[in-house]
Amino acid sequence: VVITGKGGFTIGEKAIHNQIKPVEQVIITDITMKDQIKKSGGGCYGRGDAIGISYSHDIWVHHTTLSNYCDGLLDIVKGSYNVTASWNRFQNHEKAILISSSKFDGNLDKNITVTLHHNYFFNNLVRQPRARFALVDMYNNYIHNWRAGASAYSLYSQFIIENNIYEADVKKKATSNQELPGDPAPGSARAIGNLELNGAVVSGYTPENVFQRPYTINIDTADEDLKNKV
Numbered sequence: 001v002v003i004t005g006k007g008g009f010t011i012g013e014k015a016i017h018n019q020i021k022p023v024e025q026v027i028i029t030d031i032t033m034k035d036q037i038k039k040s041g042g043g044c045y046g047r048g049d050a051i052g053i054s055y056s057h058d059i060w061v062h063h064t065t066l067s068n069y070c071d072g073l074l075d076i077v078k079g080s081y082n083v084t085a086s087w088n089r090f091q092n093h094e095k096a097i098l099i100s101s102s103k104f105d106g107n108l109d110k111n112i113t114v115t116l117h118h119n120y121f122f123n124n125l126v127r128q129p130r131a132r133f134a135l136v137d138m139y140n141n142y143i144h145n146w147r148a149g150a151s152a153y154s155l156y157s158q159f160i161i162e163n164n165i166y167e168a169d170v171k172k173k174a175t176s177n178q179e180l181p182g183d184p185a186p187g188s189a190r191a192i193g194n195l196e197l198n199g200a201v202v203s204g205y206t207p208e209n210v211f212q213r214p215y216t217i218n219i220d221t222a223d224e225d226l227k228n229k230v
Contacts (some may be wrong), residue, residue, distance in 0.1 A: 022055035028061065034067040054078040063084040063159075067092045073128065076134075077101045079108040084115045087230075091122040097129035097134060104156055109133040110156070113138075116141055120230050123147070131157040132183065135211050138221050139163050142230040143174065150174040151189030158210045161202065163193040163222040171199025193221035198221055 019110070033050045048071030053059055055078045066073040066088065072095040076083050097116070112134035119207040121128040121143045128143050129136065132155035139162040143150050150166060153159045154177065163173040166174035177186040190207035206209075220226045 004020070004135065023054060023059075026056070027060045029060075029062070031034040032065045033069065034065070036069045040106065042201055047189075049073070050077045051075070051081060052077070053150045056080045056083075058082045059084070061088060063087050065089040065091070067079035069093060070099050071095065073124075074098075075101060076112060076114055077109070079111045080229045081111050081113045083113070085118075085119060086115075086117050087120045090119060090124060092124070095127045095130075096124045097127050099129050099131035099157070100135045102227070103132060105156045106133050106155070110203060113137075118230050120144070121146070121150075123212045125149075131159070131187065135156050136160070137213060139217070140222070140226060140230070141165070142227055143167070144175075145169045146172075149176060152176045152178075153189050153205075154178045154183040154185060155185050157187035158163070158185065160210060161188035161189050161191045161194060161204065162218050163195075164202075165197065165222050165227055165228075166200035166202050167227075168200040171200065171203070174200045174202045175204070177205040193222055195226075 050066045050069045050073045050110040052075040057080060073090050073093055074097045076099045077213060099114055110133045115137045116135055118142045119141045123145050125147045128146060128150045130152040134157050136159045138159060142165045144167045175189060186205060188206040188209040189204040191204035192203050192209040194202045194203050
């Protein structure tokens with residue numbers, strides 16, 4: 001299934017608005033979703049996330065622009081696996097990407113696998129991305145001007161953070177291994193070849209615990225050419 005165009009969408013027998021559950025082999029491409037209408041008394045019309053993926057696998061989110069939504073821009077939860085987000089723009093928002101939504105979903109969410117590459121994150125508060133339990137392969141992304149936290153990994157999640165560009169507005173950490181006090185255990189990350197600009201600090205944690213890629217890829221060098229490319 002290929003979903004293309006602009007605006008929201010509904011897919012799958014149990015899908016509601018922008019929620020994908022449970023489906024397989026879906027491509028979401030060339031969609032712009034922004035400025036969700038909010039209720040005057042609080043809350044949102046429809047679902048709060050721009051795109052939510054639950055109980056699904058083999059999903060590709062490609063060339064989308066997501067900004068200014070009520071809740072998150074992209075949620076990958078409930079054991080979804082083989083999810084790739086590439087060449088997207090996540091911008092001008094509070095919460096960009098959440099991978100695993102609860103500390104109580106470990107048995108299911110330990111199966112989550114996500115690849116993030118060549119995405120541009122700009123002027124978001126947190127979650128670029130933020131993960132529990134999952135295996136996350138993150139390379140050649142450009143994370144720019146985060147307001148609180150860039151990438152965070154906790155509760156046994158494993159991150160490969162390779163050849164990304166982290167450009168801070170002021171000197172601050174770009175990665176953390178335990179973002180929320182409610183998560184009782186850290187995750188692990190192997191940080192390799194990242195470009196740290198304007199005081200950004202990228203660090204790994206227990207890299208020996210991080211998985212090895214089960215596939216071969218070509219990775220760009222993290223430099224000005226990659227910044228312009230993304």
